[in-house]
Structures are given as C-alpha cells and as structure tokens.
Amino acid sequence: MAGKSKSSILFPTRIALLLVLPSLILYLFFNTWPMVFSIGVALTNANRYNISPDPAKIKGYENAIACAKILKETPEYRDKASTLFDKLRIYFFNLSHALYKLNEIINQSIDVSKIPRDIRDELAYSTSQLYGLPSEVRRVFNCTELNYTTKEEIIPVVLLDKLDSLLSLSGTIKDRLQYAQLFPEEVSISELRNLTSKANTILSEIESGFSKLAVRYDEYVSETIERFQKERDELELRFIGAENFAKLFNDVRFYNALYKTLLFVATSVPLKVALGVLLAVFYSSNLVLGRKAIRALLLVPWAMPFLLSALSWRILFRPQDGPVAAILGLDMYTNEWHAFLVYNLFEAWLAYPFIMTVTQGALRGIPKDVIEASYIDGASVFYRFRRIILPLVAKPLMVATILTTGASLQVFLIPIVLNGAGPTGAICIPFIGCTSGPLNEMLLILGYNKVASGTEGGEYGYAAAIYLVIVLIILAYVAVWFKISRKTGG
Amino acid sequence: MNSSSLTILKLFATITGVIIAVALAYPLVFIIAQSIIGKGTIILRSLDQLIQYGISIESFIKVVNNEGFQTCLLNTLLVAVITTILAIFIIIPSGYAFSRFEFLGKNTLLYYYLIVSQAGGGLGIIAVLALYIFFYRMAAYGVNLMQVYVLPFVYASGMVPFQTWLVKSYFDQLPRSLDEAAFIDGANWFEIIFRVIFPASKAAFILVLLFGFMGAWGEFFIAGIFGIKTLGWFLFTQAMGQAGLQNPGFYAAASIMYATPIIILFIVSQKYIGEAYRLGLKG
Numbered sequence: 001m002a003g004k005s006k007s008s009i010l011f012p013t014r015i016a017l018l019l020v021l022p023s024l025i026l027y028l029f030f031n032t033w034p035m036v037f038s039i040g041v042a043l044t045n046a047n048r049y050n051i052s053p054d055p056a057k058i059k060g061y062e063n064a065i066a067c068a069k070i071l072k073e074t075p076e077y078r079d080k081a082s083t084l085f086d087k088l089r090i091y092f093f094n095l096s097h098a099l100y101k102l103n104e105i106i107n108q109s110i111d112v113s114k115i116p117r118d119i120r121d122e123l124a125y126s127t128s129q130l131y132g133l134p135s136e137v138r139r140v141f142n143c144t145e146l147n148y149t150t151k152e153e154i155i156p157v158v159l160l161d162k163l164d165s166l167l168s169l170s171g172t173i174k175d176r177l178q179y180a181q182l183f184p185e186e187v188s189i190s191e192l193r194n195l196t197s198k199a200n201t202i203l204s205e206i207e208s209g210f211s212k213l214a215v216r217y218d219e220y221v222s223e224t225i226e227r228f229q230k231e232r233d234e235l236e237l238r239f240i241g242a243e244n245f246a247k248l249f250n251d252v253r254f255y256n257a258l259y260k261t262l263l264f265v266a267t268s269v270p271l272k273v274a275l276g277v278l279l280a281v282f283y284s285s286n287l288v289l290g291r292k293a294i295r296a297l298l299l300v301p302w303a304m305p306f307l308l309s310a311l312s313w314r315i316l317f318r319p320q321d322g323p324v325a326a327i328l329g330l331d332m333y334t335n336e337w338h339a340f341l342v343y344n345l346f347e348a349w350l351a352y353p354f355i356m357t358v359t360q361g362a363l364r365g366i367p368k369d370v371i372e373a374s375y376i377d378g379a380s381v382f383y384r385f386r387r388i389i390l391p392l393v394a395k396p397l398m399v400a401t402i403l404t405t406g407a408s409l410q411v412f413l414i415p416i417v418l419n420g421a422g423p424t425g426a427i428c429i430p431f432i433g434c435t436s437g438p439l440n441e442m443l444l445i446l447g448y449n450k451v452a453s454g455t456e457g458g459e460y461g462y463a464a465a466i467y468l469v470i471v472l473i474i475l476a477y478v479a480v481w482f483k484i485s486r487k488t489g490g
Numbered sequence: 491m492n493s494s495s496l497t498i499l500k501l502f503a504t505i506t507g508v509i510i511a512v513a514l515a516y517p518l519v520f521i522i523a524q525s526i527i528g529k530g531t532i533i534l535r536s537l538d539q540l541i542q543y544g545i546s547i548e549s550f551i552k553v554v555n556n557e558g559f560q561t562c563l564l565n566t567l568l569v570a571v572i573t574t575i576l577a578i579f580i581i582i583p584s585g586y587a588f589s590r591f592e593f594l595g596k597n598t599l600l601y602y603y604l605i606v607s608q609a610g611g612g613l614g615i616i617a618v619l620a621l622y623i624f625f626y627r628m629a630a631y632g633v634n635l636m637q638v639y640v641l642p643f644v645y646a647s648g649m650v651p652f653q654t655w656l657v658k659s660y661f662d663q664l665p666r667s668l669d670e671a672a673f674i675d676g677a678n679w680f681e682i683i684f685r686v687i688f689p690a691s692k693a694a695f696i697l698v699l700l701f702g703f704m705g706a707w708g709e710f711f712i713a714g715i716f717g718i719k720t721l722g723w724f725l726f727t728q729a730m731g732q733a734g735l736q737n738p739g740f741y742a743a744a745s746i747m748y749a750t751p752i753i754i755l756f757i758v759s760q761k762y763i764g765e766a767y768r769l770g771l772k773g
Contacts, residue, residue: 011590011591011592013591013592013593013594015587015591015679016587016590016591016592016593017593019583019584019586019587019591020583020584020587020588020593022579022580022583022584023580023581023583023584023650023654024584024599026576026580026643026646026647026650027647027650027651029647030617030621030643030644030647030648031606031617031621031647031648031650033624034617034620034621034623034624035616035617035620037620037623037624037627038616038619038620038623038624041620041623046623051623051626051627051630052626052627052629052630053630279510282503282507282510283507285503287499287500287503287504288500288503288504288507289500289504290504290508291507294507294508294511297511297512297514297515298511298514298515300514300515300517300518301514301517302756303753303756303757304517304518304749304753305708305745305748305749305752305753306708306710307708307710307722307725307726307729307730307745307748307749308518308521308745308746308748308749309517310730311521311725311729311730311734311741311742311745312517312518312520312521312524312742313517314730314734314735315520315521315524315533315534315734315735315738315742316517316520318533318735321533321535322533323520323533323534323535323536326535349514349517352514403608403610406608406609406610406612407610407611409610409612410610410611410612410615412611412612412615413611413711416730417730444612444615444616447616447619448615448619451619451622451623451715452619452622452715460623460626463619463623464620464623467616467619467620470612470616471613471616474609474610474612474613477609478605478609
C-alpha cells in the first residue's frame with residue numbers, strides 16, 4: 001500500500017495523461033477511428049460516386065423527376081405531347097414518301113440531271129417541315145423551361161441525336177439534287193443512293209422509336225422516372241443494413257478467396273517452418289565450417305527491403321525469359337497453380353530467417369553432451385532429430401509457427417507484386433455459381449480490389465463489409481494464438 | 491568414425507552448406523548484377539552476360555538524373571525526417587508514461603497495442619484502406635488529406651503500438667530510483683523531463699530514430715494508394731508494373747538506391763530488432 005501511494009504521488013495521473021495523450025490521439029485518429037468509421041460504411045451503399053457527391057447533380061435528378069411527373073399527369077402537357085407526336089407521324093410519313101419516290105427514280109439509273117422537279121420539290125418540302133422539329137421536341141419536353149433546372153433529358157438522347165442527323169441528311173440530299181441540276185457531272189447516282197439508303201435507315205429507326213413512345217407514353221415516362229430515381233439514389237449515401245454482408249455471402253469471389261487463403265496457410269506454413277528448422281539444424285552442425293559467415297548470408301531475405309526482393313523475384317520468375325522461371329518451366333501469368341507455387345516459394349524465402357533464428361536460439365540451449373551422448377549411442381540422424389532436438393525447440397518453435405501462420409493468413413503483397421493475384425479466369429464455387437476474376441485472389445486482396453483497383457475499385461461499402469469479416473477472422477486467429485500460448489506457457 | 495572420413499564428411503557438408511546459402515542469397519546477387527550490367531534493357535539470364543555486356547554504372551546515372559526519381563527522393567527525405575521527429579516527440583513520452591505511471595486503461599491499451607503489432611499486417615492494411623475511404627469522405631467537405639504533409643502523421647500513428655512497447659520495455663530496464671531521487675531533491679516535472687529523463691533515454695532516442703526513419707523511408711503501400719510521390723510510391727507503382735520488366739536495369743538500380751539506407755540501418759539496428767522480436771515472443 002505504501003509503495004502504491006508513493007508512486008501515485010511521485011507519478012501523478014495527470015502527467016501520465018499529458019505524456020500519453022498525443023500518441024493516443026494520433027493513433028485513434030489515423031488507425032482506430034477509420035476502422036470504426038468503416039463499420040458504419042459497411043452498412044451503407046458507399047461507392048466512388050456517392051462517397052463525395054456533387055449536390056447540384058442530385059438536385060438535377062430531383063428536378064427531372066418532378067418535371068417528368070408533371071409531363072405525365074397534367075392534361076395540358078399531355079395534349080401538347082400527343083399533338084407533337086401526331087405532327088411527327090405526319091412529317092415522317094411525308095419524308096418517307098418523298099424518299100421512296102426518289103429511290104424509285106434513282107434505281108432506274110437515270111441521269112442525275114433528269115430527276116423530275118416534283119420529286120425534288122416534295123423532298124424539299126418535307127425536309128423544310130422537319131426544320132424546327134428537333135428544337136420543338138426539346139421545347140415540349142424541356143424541364144428547364146418548366147422551371148425544373150436539369151441537364152437530364154426526358155426523351156431518349158439517342159432519339160434526339162438521330163433526329164438531328166436525319167435533318168442534316170435530308171438537307172444534304174436536297175442540296176445535292178439541286179446541285180446536280182447545275183453540274184450533273186459532279187454528282188453520281190451511287191452517292192445519291194448511298195445518302196437515301198442512310199436516310200431511310202435512320203428514318204425507320206426514328207419512326208418506330210417515336211411511335212413506340214406515343215403508344216406507351218405513360219409507361220415510358222414512368223420508366224424514365226424510375227431510372228432517374230435509381231441514378232439519384234446511387235449518388236446518395238444510404239443506410240442499407242446488412243445488404244453488403246448478404247452480397248458477400250453470395251459472392252463467388254469471397255469463397256474463392258477464403259479457399260485460396262486457407263490453402264495458402266496449409267501449404268506455406270509447413271514449407272517455411274520445415275525450411276527454417278532444417279536450415280537451423282543443418283547450420284548448427286559442427287560438420288559445416290565457417291558457420292558465422294554462412295549465417296550472415298542466410299539472413300539476406302530478412303535484410304532486403306520488400307520492394308527490392310519483390311523486383312528481384314518478379315524478374316527471376318517472369319515467364320519465358322526470367323532465369324528461374326525458364327529453368328523450372330513455370331508460367332505464373334497463365335497458370336493458376338504455377339503462380340500459387342511461386343507465392344509459396346517467395347513466402348518461404350521471406351519467412352525462413354525468422355523461423356531459423358528462433359530455432360537456432362533454442363538449439364543453443366541444448367547441452368552439447370546431450371547430442372554427443374546420442375552420437376555415442378549411435379542414434380540415427382532421424383532419431384536424434386525426432387527425440388532430442390525437436391522436444392527442446394518445440395515451445396519457441398510453436399510460438400514462431402503461430403506468428404508466421406498469421407503472416408500467411410494475411411498474405412497480401414506477395415500475390416499483388418508477383419502477378420496481381422492472377423491469372424484472370426472463370427471461378428466456380430459449388431452451390432453458389434460462377435464468375436470471372438483473379439484466380440489467386442486472397443481475402444485481403446479482394447477487399448483491396450474493391451477499394452483501390454482501377455477497374456472495379458470504389459465499392460467502398462462492400463469493401464468495408466469484406467474487411468470487417470476479415471477482421472473477425474484475424475481476431476479468431478488471435479484468440480487461438482492466445483489460447484495456445486497460454487497452454488504452452490510461452 | 492575415423493578422422494579421414496570425418497574430414498571428407500565435413501568437406502562435403504561445408505560445400506553443400508555454401509551452395510545452399512548462395513542459392514538462398516541469389517535474389518540479392520541477381521538484382522545487383524541486373525543493376526550493373528552494361529545493357530540494362532535485357533533480363534540477365536546468366537552471370538556470363540556480365541562479361542559479355544560489361545559492367546557499368548550507367549543505370550545508376552540514369553536513375554540519379556531521372557526527374558521523377560529526384561522528386562520522390564526529396565519527398566521521401568522530407569516524410570522520413572518529419573516522421574522521425576514526430577515519433578521521437580510523441581512515442582518516447584508515451585512509452586515513458588507506460589513504464590512509470592499507473593493510469594486507468596493502461597493494461598488494456600498495452601494489450602491492444604500488443605495484439606495489433608503482433609497479429610500480422612492484415613489489420614494495418616485494413617486500417618489503411620479504411621483511412622483511404624475516410625479521406626475520400628472528408629474530400630466531400632472540402633478537406634484534402636491525401637498530401638505529403640499528412641503522410642508523416644499516418645506513418646507515426648502506425649508506429650505507435652510497436653514502438654510504445656519498445657520504449658516502455660527500455661524504460662522498464664532503467665532503475666526507477668533515477669527519477670525518484672530527483673523528486674526527493676525537489677525537482678519539478680519540467681526539470682525532471684529535461685534534466686533526468688532526456689539524458690537517460692539516449693538509447694531510446696536512437697531506437698525510435700532508427701525504426702522511425704527506416705519505416706518511413708521504406709513504406710510504399712500507403713504512399714502508393716494515396717498517390718503521394720515518395721520512393722516507395724515510385725517503385726510500387728512503376729517497378730511493380732510493366733515498366734519494371736521492360737527496363738529491369740533502371741528499376742534494379744533505383745530499388746537498390748532505395749534499399750541501401752534501409753539495409754544499413756537494418757544492420758545497425760540488428761541487435762535491437764532481436765530485442766523487439768524477443769519482446770513480441772514474450773507477450
């Protein structure tokens with residue numbers, strides 16, 4: 001008691017808080033808070049469009065929706081629309097008649113200068129009818145003029161564009177016909193044929209487009225409202241509950257990542273532990289001379305910064321012309337399992353110095369006479385290893401193995417730097433389905449791809465859900481680690 | 491076993507041992523050879539090619555003269571220095587407090603720090619991705635945090651768990667009587683910090699300086715996804731892409747220049763790293 005009170009006088013809590021607070025604030029703000037924040041994100045539809053959206057764009061969609069409702073429901077605007085559709089039908093009919101006549105003449109291959117006047121006039125007339133049309137269509141369905149400012153169009157943009165090009169096309173035909181009267185040798189029949197056939201194609205597309213619109217006007221406007229609504233919703237960060245998690249548990253790539261990660265743990269951990277222990281035992285033997293110098297060489301993977309090792313391995317294992325890939329006949333760019341093997345080799349190479357150092361430390365504790373006695377007994381190498389060395393290094397090796405298992409479970413950089421977790425191909429999981437994706441995608445890489453990949457990145461809500469599940473997996477691993485280390489007393 | 495057969499066995503074991511060790515160190519030998527080969531655009535197939543094409547430092551000269559590399563080098567220096575200063579001024583006091591003081595939640599925090607620093611890199615990667623999303627959301631309020639001057643804070647915060655433990659266990663080894671004697675002499679807290687604690691924690695400074703500088707210099711993933719042009723970014727986004735394979739000599743030289751300070755600091759800090767791992771294993 002006395003000691004405690006002395007220490008609380010000499011080391012007051014407020015000073016302690018003063019000393020700890022800066023580091024705690026820094027840590028909480030840049031590490032813990034984003035994690036907590038991402039729990040929230042996992043329950044939303046966050047994506048690259050809505051994570052920081054443009055308010056003007058959202059307002060534009062809202063206006064377009066309100067405007068479409070008025071167009072659909074107000075009798076005045078409905079009348080305007082149906083009048084316009086009637087007009088369009090008549091004008092389109094006139095134009096198609098004129099084009100038909102012209103076509104007939106051209107197909108007879110007569111001299112361009114001899115195209116009858118009435119056909120030319122009819123075309124000129126029906127073209128002139130079209131002149132104000134695109135702007136009239138835009139005006140009738142223009143939300144901004146109805147005081148709903150928006151950049152969205154109610155009428156399909158494709159249809160409006162086609163109307164514009166039809167107008168310019170028929171104008172061109174009209175001009176060329178006139179020109180042919182003055183300079184017949186400069187306008188060929190084939191040019192006219194080409195132009196009219198183009199005009200016919202576009203005209204028939206527009207005719208059917210607008211007639212569909214006229215017939216199912218209400219339906220079309222409702223669909224448009226729905227589309228605007230959907231696009232607007234995508235711009236708004238919304239709470240969607242456990243939807244992301246439901247999606248995750250139906251995602252083929254998640255199961256594939258889980259499978260590949262666990263498989264990687266199952267293959268790489270025995271590989272690196274075996275390699276580390278064998279090297280430690282071999283280089284502890286008195287038979288090898290110059291052990292100190294050799295050990296320094298063995299620690300090279302530990303001393304090399306990851307990027308340097310990664311570049312070296314990338315070049316060594318580059319299919320076809322990489323020296324090691326050529327010798328082993330490995331192609332990690334096209335063969336899923338070749339790539340998986342290279343990941344294992346790279347991981348084992350990166351991790352064996354750790355296992356080796358731990359084992360060496362434990363071996364140093366083995367009394368020399370124990371080993372010498374087994375030599376005198378004539379015990380076999382295997383027996384010595386199994387019965388004498390292994391029990392003595394078991395405890396520290398166990399702890400090291402658990403730590404290195406964590407590294408394998410959280411494998412991330414190795415597949416990314418070697419071949420982007422590829423190759424890409426069809427992934428099939430029984431009872432779930434098939435999809436296409438990187439075949440060697442590990443759990444953390446799946447989350448990373450959903451955040452930062454150029455092609456599919458930006459699915460932040462979904463990514464947050466993925467890595468919350470990964471955090472749970474890591475915590476489960478930590479729990480097992482604590483349980484084992486408590487049992488072994490490590 | 492007679493002595494001559496033992497000698498043969500020794501010879502055989504030693505030769506095998508050297509061959510295995512050289513094979514395991516080959517990636518380092520290879521990348522060095524790739525950086526000094528006279529023709530940097532080819533992938534070195536055998537060491538004979540060093541004789542065929544000659545040895546030159548041309549790749550290194552190209553790297554030094556590369557403007558992108560220069561910018562990245564300056565940024566890296568800036569980030570590493572700020573990170574180190576932050577780590578020294580923020581983590582050492584905190585480690586000291588964890589060693590000497592009793593306060594609410596101390597053991598919970600230490601436990602938490604231990605778990606996050608020993609559970610592997612996964613939590614770190616997840617924290618970074620979460621931070622990335624958070625920074626994007628902040629951009630919606632007009633705050634751009636993906637900048638060179640924010641990076642050192644991110645780095646220093648990532649160093650908090652491990653280095654707090656490191657500094658704490660360093661002070662645990664220093665006798666408490668040192669600070670207690672000063673109290674009895676009637677010194678106030680200001681005097682104690684500057685006259686007693688600072689001079690006594692020289693080794694802690696070196697430790698945090700080494701690890702802080704090494705960590706900030708070598709880091710590439712955060713810089714890579716935040717798009718902040720450090721050497722780590724340069725190599726992670728370029729050497730790990732197609733460019734790294736098309737111009738292997740250039741990128742081999744660049745990554746060796748990036749790696750050299752880390753390797754030197756690694757060798758210097760070897761005994762502390764051993765210490766750190768022991769601390770981890772003890773927990």
